[in-house]
Amino acid sequence: MRARGVIQLALLAFLALAALMVAVPPVRAVDAQGPAADAKAFRDYFVSKFPKVKLEDFVNGPYSMNEDMRRQWEEKEQFPPYEFALEAGREMFSKPFGNGKTYADCFPNGGIGIRQNYPYFDAKEGKVVTLELALNRCREVNGEAPYSYLKDEMASLTAYMAFTSRGKPFDIKIPDDPRALAAYENGKRYFYTRRGQLNFSCAGCHVQAPGERLRAETWRPRSASSTRCRSIVPNGAAWAPQADASSPATARPARYRSSRNPTNIAISNIICPT
Amino acid sequence: MNGTTGMISMALLAAGLLTSSMPAVAASEADFKAAFAAAEAAEKEAGGLRNQWTTTESALAAAKKAAAVGDFDSATASAKEAEALARASVFQATSEKERWRDLEIH
Numbered sequence: 095m096r097a098r099g100v101i102q103l104a105l106l107a108f109l110a111l112a113a114l115m116v117a118v119p120p121v122r123a124v125d126a127q128g129p130a131a132d133a134k135a136f137r138d139y140f141v142s143k144f145p146k147v148k149l150e151d152f153v154n155g156p157y158s159m160n161e162d163m164r165r166q167w168e169e170k171e172q173f174p175p176y177e178f179a180l181e182a183g184r185e186m187f188s189k190p191f192g193n194g195k196t197y198a199d200c201f202p203n204g205g206i207g208i209r210q211n212y213p214y215f216d217a218k219e220g221k222v223v224t225l226e227l228a229l230n231r232c233r234e235v236n237g238e239a240p241y242s243y244l245k246d247e248m249a250s251l252t253a254y255m256a257f258t259s260r261g262k263p264f265d266i267k268i269p270d271d272p273r274a275l276a277a278y279e280n281g282k283r284y285f286y287t288r289r290g291q292l293n294f295s296c297a298g299c300h301v302q303a304p305g306e307r308l309r310a311e312t313w314r315p316r317s318a319s320s321t322r323c324r325s326i327v328p329n330g331a332a333w334a335p336q337a338d339a340s341s342p343a344t345a346r347p348a349r350y351r352s353s354r355n356p357t358n359i360a361i362s363n364i365i366c367p368t
Numbered sequence: 369m370n371g372t373t374g375m376i377s378m379a380l381l382a383a384g385l386l387t388s389s390m391p392a393v394a395a396s397e398a399d400f401k402a403a404f405a406a407a408e409a410a411e412k413e414a415g416g417l418r419n420q421w422t423t424t425e426s427a428l429a430a431a432k433k434a435a436a437v438g439d440f441d442s443a444t445a446s447a448k449e450a451e452a453l454a455r456a457s458v459f460q461a462t463s464e465k466e467r468w469r470d471l472e473i474h
Contacts, residue, residue, distance in 0.1 A: 139473045286469070286471045286472055288460060288467070
């Protein structure tokens with residue numbers, strides 16, 4: 095479980111950087127082959143692949159490249175189907191712990207509008223801290239049991255917090271610290287490594303196949319999303335509670351969903367460039 | 369996908385699956401135990417590489433289930449399938465230690 099957490103955190107660090115390339119300019123170049131160079135390569139790759147998509151629109155994923163989908167999304171946003179989860183998250187966030195304190199006591203700015211700053215590298219601890227980890231630490235410090243990273247409570251809670259950050263671009267910093275860079279490299283390796291019976295990697299879908307279709311869905315480019323960037327993109331873009339929060343994609347490192355899952359079978363029909 | 373790697377991987381898998389599905393004389397409990405032990409060993413190796421597949425686990429479970437009711441033909445076939453899957457996952461984990469860089473954007 096501990097090892098799984100380390101991988102998850104490392105992956106988050108890498109994915110967060112991918113979001114950075116669209117949201118804000120790289121903070122600084124750590125080295126020629128490091129995060130800043132990777133961010134530039136990502137940007138160049140996707141801009142070249144989708145020349146008609148404006149840079150600032152990549153964050154809207156498939157909605158940036160399909161007019162019909164965009165229209166449907168905008169209409170859906172008028173009566174968002176995810177409001178129930180946001181409301182649940184808001185109630186959870188506001189409800190005091192047994193000792194009378196709340197989540198707001200654990201975070202800067204009372205936990206409102208801060209989602210874009212996670213994950214961050216804690217130099218004191220020497221590790222990456224995700225929002226989910228910070229939330230569970232807050233719970234534990236206040237005498238509450240931590241939430242599962244895979245279930246609805248964490249999803250709703252982080253969805254609410256992310257919602258309060260709408261319009262704020264990610265601001266993830268990767269310090270020039272060997273431990274931070276090691277975490278970044280771990281995440282990068284995880285992102286590109288193929289695994290599972292069908293031999294897929296994260297990159298296989300989100301780098302090689304964006305714009306392609308998987309049944310009714312269109313793959314979004316990696317540049318358009320980190321683990322949860324849809325929750326906080328400018329202009330109030332889409333948010334999908336179950337898809338974004340608790341992020342199963344980053345929470346199942348060693349074992350994967352059954353390849354007998356019909357979704358996976360459909361994926362196998364996609365021809366990826368070599 | 370790296371063509372050579374993928375082809376070798378798939379060939380290994382296909383060979384394993386083909387072997388497991390070939391008709392043969394009725395399997396005994398001893399056959400099952402040998403096949404299951406081999407599958408478990410391969411799966412353990414995959415575990416050491418942090419690359420166990422759910423399909424392998426399913427095949428192992430199916431093998432156990434069939435053996436429990438005395439269907440050693442099915443049990444042995446499932447165990448062999450599990451071993452083939454586990455070996456493929458080991459191959460994948462080993463080759464991906466370096467191969468992942470082939471997909472990297474530069």
